Amino acid sequence: xxxxxxxxxxxxxxxxxxxxxxxxxxxxxxxxxxxxxxxxxxxxxxxxxxxxxxxxxxxxxxxxxxxxxxxxxxxxxxxxxxxxxxxxxxxxxxxxxxxxxxxxxxxxxxxxxxxxxxxxxxxxxxxxxxxxxxxxxxxxxxxxxxxxxxxxxxxxxxxxxxxxxxxxxxxxxxxxxxxxxxxxxxxxxxxxxxxxxxxxxxxxxxxxxxxxxxxxxxxxxxxxxxxxxxxx
Amino acid sequence: xxxxxxxxxxxxxxxxxxxxxxxxxxxxxxxxxxxxxxxxxxxxxxxxxxxxxxxxxxxxxxxxxxxxxxxxxxxxxxxxxxxxxxxxxxxxxxxxxxxxxxxxxxxxxxxxxxxxxxxxxxxxxxxxxxxxxxxxxxxxxxxxxxxxxxxxxxxxxxxxxxxxxxxxxxxxxxxxxxxxxxxxxxxxxxxxxxxxxxxxxxxxxxxxxxxxxxxxxxxxxxxxxxxxxxx
Numbered sequence: 001x002x003x004x005x006x007x008x009x010x011x012x013x014x015x016x017x018x019x020x021x022x023x024x025x026x027x028x029x030x031x032x033x034x035x036x037x038x039x040x041x042x043x044x045x046x047x048x049x050x051x052x053x054x055x056x057x058x059x060x061x062x063x064x065x066x067x068x069x070x071x072x073x074x075x076x077x078x079x080x081x082x083x084x085x086x087x088x089x090x091x092x093x094x095x096x097x098x099x100x101x102x103x104x105x106x107x108x109x110x111x112x113x114x115x116x117x118x119x120x121x122x123x124x125x126x127x128x129x130x131x132x133x134x135x136x137x138x139x140x141x142x143x144x145x146x147x148x149x150x151x152x153x154x155x156x157x158x159x160x161x162x163x164x165x166x167x168x169x170x171x172x173x174x175x176x177x178x179x180x181x182x183x184x185x186x187x188x189x190x191x192x193x194x195x196x197x198x199x200x201x202x203x204x205x206x207x208x209x210x211x212x213x214x215x216x217x218x219x220x221x222x223x224x225x226x227x228x229x230x231x232x
Numbered sequence: 233x234x235x236x237x238x239x240x241x242x243x244x245x246x247x248x249x250x251x252x253x254x255x256x257x258x259x260x261x262x263x264x265x266x267x268x269x270x271x272x273x274x275x276x277x278x279x280x281x282x283x284x285x286x287x288x289x290x291x292x293x294x295x296x297x298x299x300x301x302x303x304x305x306x307x308x309x310x311x312x313x314x315x316x317x318x319x320x321x322x323x324x325x326x327x328x329x330x331x332x333x334x335x336x337x338x339x340x341x342x343x344x345x346x347x348x349x350x351x352x353x354x355x356x357x358x359x360x361x362x363x364x365x366x367x368x369x370x371x372x373x374x375x376x377x378x379x380x381x382x383x384x385x386x387x388x389x390x391x392x393x394x395x396x397x398x399x400x401x402x403x404x405x406x407x408x409x410x411x412x413x414x415x416x417x418x419x420x421x422x423x424x425x426x427x428x429x430x431x432x433x434x435x436x437x438x439x440x441x442x443x444x445x446x447x448x449x450x451x452x453x454x455x456x457x458x459x460x461x462x463x
Contacts, residue, residue, distance in 0.1 A: 003342075003343045003344075004312055004340050004341050004343070004385050004386075005341040005343070006312060006340075006341050007338060007339060007340070008342040011338060011341070011430070012338070012339055014337055015339055016339075018335075019324065019331075019335050022326075022327060022331065023324060023327065026326040026327075026365070027326050030436065058443060062244070064339060070276075079323075081324055081326070083319045084321035084324075084325065085321050085322060085323055085324070085325065086318065086321070086322045089288055089316075089318070089322055090322035090323070090339075090381070091339060092287075092288060093286060093287070093311060093314065093316050093322070093405040094289065094311060094336065094338065094339035094340050095308060095312040095339075095341070096310075096339045096340075096341075102310035157373050161309050164426055231290075232288060232289045232290045
């Protein structure tokens with residue numbers, strides 16, 4: 001008889017994360033859809049604004065609204081594979097800590113958002129962005145993408161956990177996620193504005209602090225609530 | 233845990249979906265090593281009972297304990313001792329059978345998982361196609377894989393919802409050493425087969441609209457009584 005011992009959070013997280021990344025590698029639907037969405041929206045803005053180059057607040061707004069809407073695609077697909085053939089039940093039947101599912105799902109979403117974020121920033125700089133940021137500004141932008149994506153991944157996983165238990169899951173994702181992401185969107189857009197302006201600027205510490213605080217609050221909220229959301 | 237402790241005890245167990253009672257005051261006691269077969273027409277509450285006992289659904293009222301642990305308060309304790317087979321395979325279509333089983337083995341913390349996985353795949357004759365993605369499997373192969381998953385961690389209690397559906401006679405023989413009575417595990421089986429179900433039952437539960445209309449030792453139940461449940 002095989003001996004069993006309930007897995008640690010780390011071991012269960014690794015198992016779920018490996019499964020998530022393998023599924024995306026085998027059928028790369030989420031990343032492809034998010035990347036294509038971003039590229040399409042930038043092309044649409046390029047013609048809709050009838051401008052070859054944008055900068056400052058407009059550039060920050062276009063970039064982050066596009067990334068946030070692309071993130072909704074990823075959030076909506078977070079648990080799709082788990083719904084088909086009852087994969088979520090398979091996890092819930094195991095003696096694994098529920099937190100492992102939260103960490104693995106949020107990490108998967110964060111990885112997707114980072115890949116799409118950097119891809120989108122490159123496309124954006126080629127298609128729309130007027131000023132070319134210097135190395136320091138690119139580094140600052142990368143830090144902003146990391147902090148914002150962490151917040152989106154936490155909120156997104158929390159919302160996806162709620163949505164999976166409802167019949168109106170496709171509606172719930174957008175209806176709940178967008179209002180919750182407004183503070184993050186304001187902070188990251190304001191923080192990005194000087195980095196995308198002609199003449200350049202530096203990153204304002206208060207917006208970084210706000211993003212960090214947002215990530216911390218939603219990290220704690222997700223940790224406290226996720227068990228109750230995914231169970232009956 | 234005392235070995236003489238009943239495997240399953242339900243007392244006034246109720247499960248509601250909104251206003252509707254899918255389970256209505258179920259009382260039963262099943263001793264360890266025994267088999268309870270649950271009969272009833274579609275929508276009678278068989279699947280709901282299995283899902284409550286598996287900890288996937290919480291009871292709305294009443295008490296239920298498995299292997300001495302209260303399901304409401306200590307569900308996490310019994311999960312490693314339950315093997316659940318439902319209508320879905322709980323496997324991922326884009327993973328291979330081996331990958332699916334490795335995933336579940338890790339979630340159950342099984343030591344020496346590779347050997348155990350090979351053993352169950354061999355038993356169900358899926359070994360040769362274990363590296364194929366599951367989405368290409370037939371319903372019968374998927375059912376065999378689901379049985380492999382349910383028994384992978386060698387649980388004490390099996391909760392089986394129509395376990396032989398989609399299986400041909402040869403496959404039914406293959407899975408017998410995994411889920412059959414000879415294994416000696418406590419089993420709760422939902423069935424639509426009066427003769428077959430009765431043959432492997434120690435205790436029979438008949439459900440109708442969520443309520444228990446029949447609860448008796450199998451020796452005291454006839455196939456006509458079970459057939460009556462479906463009229």
